[in-house]
Amino acid sequence: MAKPKVACLLAGDFEDSELKVPYDRLTGAGIQVDIIGGRAGEQLEGKRHEETALTDKSIDGVRPEDYDALLIPGGYSPDKLRADERFVEFVRRFDRLGKPIAAVCHGPQLLLTAGLVKGRAMTGWKTVQADLKAAGADVRDEPLVLDRNWITSRKPEDLGVFTEALLKSLR
Amino acid sequence: MAKPKVACLLAGDFEDSELKVPYDRLTGAGIQVDIIGGRAGEQLEGKRHEETALTDKSIDGVRPEDYDALLIPGGYSPDKLRADERFVEFVRRFDRLGKPIAAVCHGPQLLLTAGLVKGRAMTGWKTVQADLKAAGADVRDEPLVLDRNWITSRKPEDLGVFTEALLKSLR
Numbered sequence: 001m002a003k004p005k006v007a008c009l010l011a012g013d014f015e016d017s018e019l020k021v022p023y024d025r026l027t028g029a030g031i032q033v034d035i036i037g038g039r040a041g042e043q044l045e046g047k048r049h050e051e052t053a054l055t056d057k058s059i060d061g062v063r064p065e066d067y068d069a070l071l072i073p074g075g076y077s078p079d080k081l082r083a084d085e086r087f088v089e090f091v092r093r094f095d096r097l098g099k100p101i102a103a104v105c106h107g108p109q110l111l112l113t114a115g116l117v118k119g120r121a122m123t124g125w126k127t128v129q130a131d132l133k134a135a136g137a138d139v140r141d142e143p144l145v146l147d148r149n150w151i152t153s154r155k156p157e158d159l160g161v162f163t164e165a166l167l168k169s170l171r
Numbered sequence: 172m173a174k175p176k177v178a179c180l181l182a183g184d185f186e187d188s189e190l191k192v193p194y195d196r197l198t199g200a201g202i203q204v205d206i207i208g209g210r211a212g213e214q215l216e217g218k219r220h221e222e223t224a225l226t227d228k229s230i231d232g233v234r235p236e237d238y239d240a241l242l243i244p245g246g247y248s249p250d251k252l253r254a255d256e257r258f259v260e261f262v263r264r265f266d267r268l269g270k271p272i273a274a275v276c277h278g279p280q281l282l283l284t285a286g287l288v289k290g291r292a293m294t295g296w297k298t299v300q301a302d303l304k305a306a307g308a309d310v311r312d313e314p315l316v317l318d319r320n321w322i323t324s325r326k327p328e329d330l331g332v333f334t335e336a337l338l339k340s341l342r
Contacts, residue, residue: 135305
C-alpha cells in the first residue's frame with residue numbers, strides 16, 4: 001500500500017503547536033505531510049515565534065485527489081487562507097471527495113467560508129464556535145467532534161485526541 | 172455642552188492604522204477617546220508593530236452610559252476581545268442604548284458574537300463578511316455601511332469615510 005499523504009494548508013501566524021504536534025506525530029508514523037501555502041518554498045512563522053515551516057508546494061500545484069486527508073492548523077493562519085479563494089475551493093473539493101478533514105481551533109473558519117458547516121456536528125476555538133453556531137452548525141464544546149469525514153477540535157490542549165483521530169482516519 | 176466621549180475597545184495585535192487614524196482625527200477634534208482593555212495601564216502593540224497604545228481603563232471600570240459612541244478597530248484584537256464575555260456584554264448593552272457603534276475590518280466580529288447582526292445592513296473585512304452573511308446579516312461589500320446606530324467599514328483604505336461618519340454621529 002502506498003504511503004498515506006496529508007495536505008496541510010498553512011499561512012503565517014499559525015498556532016505553533018497546532019502544526020508541530022500533528023506534523024511530528026504523522027511524519028513519525030511514516031505519513032507524508034505536504035505543507036501547502038500561497039507559493040512553494042516560503043518560510044512561514046508561527047504566531048508565538050516558536051515554530052517555522054517551509055511550504056513544500058503552492059496551492060496552484062496540488063489537487064485534492066493527490067491526498068488522503070487534509071489538516072488545517074489554527075491561529076491566524078486560517079483567516080488569511082480563507083481570504084484567498086484558491087484555498088476555499090480546495091477545501092470545498094476535498095470535502096466533496098469525502099476524504100478526512102481535520103481542523104483545529106480557527107481551522108474551521110475555512111469550512112465556514114467554504115459554505116459547508118450548516119447542519120454539521122463540529123467544534124472549534126471558542127470565538128469561532130459563535131460564528132459556526134450562527135452559520136447553522138451543530139456546535140459542541142468538546143475536545144473532539146467526529147462527523148462523517150470531519151475531525152474538529154478546539155485548542156492546543158485537544159491536540160492529543162485530535163491527532164489520534166486523524167491518524168485513525170488514515171488506517 | 173460636555174465634550175463627547177468615545178469608548179475604544181482594544182486588545183493586542185490590533186490593525187495599527189485602524190486605531191491611529193480614528194484616534195488622531197477624533198482627539199484632534201476635541202473628542203475624548205478612552206482606550207479600554209482587559210485592565211488599565213496595559214501597553215498594547217499593533218500587529219504591524221507600528222503603533223502602541225496604553226489602555227486608559229479596564230472594562231470592569233466603565234459603563235456604556237458613560238460614553239457617546241463606541242469604536243472597535245480591527246486586526247486580531249476583536250477576536251481576542253470576544254473571547255472575554257465582559258466585552259461582548261459591553262457591546263450588547265451599548266447597542267441596547269442605541270448609541271453609535273463604529274466597527275471596522277474584524278471589528279464586526281464582536282457584534283456577531285453579541286448576537287446582534289441578524290437582519291442588519293453592514294460590512295466588514297472580506298473574510299468576516301462570510302461569517303456575517305452566514306449569521307443572517309445583510310452584508311454589503313462597500314467602504315461604508317450605515318444602519319441605524321451602526322457604522323461599519325471593511326479595511327484601512329476605508330478609514331477616511333469611516334472616521335467622518337463616526338465624527339458626524341457625535342455632532
